[in-house]
Amino acid sequence: MNVSKRTLENLSSLNDKARAKLEPFVAAAQEVMVKYGVKVEVISGLRSWQKQAELYAEGRTKPGKIVTKAKPGSSWHNYGLAIDLGLFKDGQYLDSENPRQADKLYQELGQLAAAQGIEWAGTWKSFAEGPHFQITFGLTLAQARSQMERNGQDVQKLVF
Ligand SMILES: [Zn+2]
Numbered sequence: 001m002n003v004s005k006r007t008l009e010n011l012s013s014l015n016d017k018a019r020a021k022l023e024p025f026v027a028a029a030q031e032v033m034v035k036y037g038v039k040v041e042v043i044s045g046l047r048s049w050q051k052q053a054e055l056y057a058e059g060r061t062k063p064g065k066i067v068t069k070a071k072p073g074s075s076w077h078n079y080g081l082a083i084d085l086g087l088f089k090d091g092q093y094l095d096s097e098n099p100r101q102a103d104k105l106y107q108e109l110g111q112l113a114a115a116q117g118i119e120w121a122g123t124w125k126s127f128a129e130g131p132h133f134q135i136t137f138g139l140t141l142a143q144a145r146s147q148m149e150r151n152g153q154d155v156q157k158l159v160f
Contacts, residue, residue, distance in 0.1 A: 040086075040088075079139075095131065119136070
């Protein structure tokens with residue numbers, strides 16, 4: 001697939017087993033979006049617990065709007081098992097330029113993801129996130145957290 005440096009770096013940051021599922025999904029997503037003239041990028045992959053703490057503060061203890069419901073260790077990004085996509089049209093970030101169209105396109109990508117056993121956050125009740133996709137292989141957050149405490153915070157050492 002024709003991947004940008006940004007997409008490649010974010011895919012490379014993932015747990016290898018998750019990457020093996022998410023990379024073909026991204027390739028398929030890029031293919032189905034061609035007919036809309038939309039480019040798909042992976043704009044977020046593995047996120048450190050420190051970075052997660054900074055995001056969690058946005059809209060709470062720092063100005064701005066709330067961007068995540070997840071505290072450090074509560075996001076699957078913190079385990080390299082999640083990605084955020086970004087949709088781009090004519091070089092514009094569709095998610096902010098035309099959120100309604102982006103929402104529709106994420107619906108389509110959500111169906112594509114489901115067909116590949118990948119979870120889409122667009123249907124989440126408490127905090128729906130159209131751009132967010134993850135695969136957790138049946139792991140719970142509590143299990144993932146305790147593994148990370150014992151394995152030196154190495155997402156490649158997660159056991160499913
Ligand atoms: Zn996400």
